[in-house]
Amino acid sequence: MIFVTVGSQLPFDRLTIAVDEWAKNSGSAVPVFAQIGISTYKPQHIDYCQTMTPDDYQSSLEKADLIISHAGMGTIISALELGKTLLLMPRLASHSEHRNDHQLATLKNFSHFANIVSIKDETELAQTLDKQLSEKKFYSNLETEVSPALINAIKEFINTVA
């Protein structure tokens, strides 16, 4: 199953349309489920919903063979924790998809993880998706630990709490 998620706060029609178009043209038997938030485009060729409860969201992530998302930290952390392939397409301010282009920087700084595949824009989605689906991947050693130095700094600070 391919799980698409774009967060709940802002629309992301470019991604929703690109996945819907792929489903229409690819003839793939892989089912797709999309959480499209407040995107105005309503998909014709895939199952979708606007928002999900945390339980449903988590189980969709766990069931997914591949995740497609905007470059948001929530999905990035989830995909790392679960060791799933994650296709990321950044929201761009020029399309009014976010206040600024910070998702470009996010993408640049997290694309070194083996499970993360970045897509520049909607024109790259179909090809990248076909390629990823043809290669079943397993990730054994994604480094996702919280920095011990960060935890220690917080511990030391709260030790001063009377």
Next chain:
Amino acid sequence: MSSAEIKRKKVLFISSCGGHWKQMRRLEPAFVEFEKHFAATDASYYQFVIGQPFHYIPDASMWNKIRLIWQALSVLMLLIKLRPAVVISTGASVGFFALFFAKKMKIKTIWVDSLANVEQMSLSGSKVKPYADLWLTQWEHLATPTGPYFYGAVL
């Protein structure tokens, strides 16, 4: 009073939904001895912390002043009710309000700016500076000698 009756100190984890929440939850190992309380801007988020106290705070954005005021008041009421020893947040406006009021109530405050802010501190993260007793970035290149400070990241 027996030791069992001595109440554990409370920590309030408070943030908006999605990435902020996921990052904040990764900081829990620093608070093993605390009674943990959680607050987020989506009422269904109690599902992530079943069995632990959860408090819903109305959502708001910097663009809607009335909702922002309502959010701020909700945060203030929660702090008065809970009286935590420590408040920690990763963002955004809800975390700003929590640290703002907590500081005035002499509660210890911690801000850990989101990893999503690679090029500069978030809007809330920069405005919260005067109210954060511990003011952190997760990117070393954003750290300065006068803060924000860097010790590491949740990933």
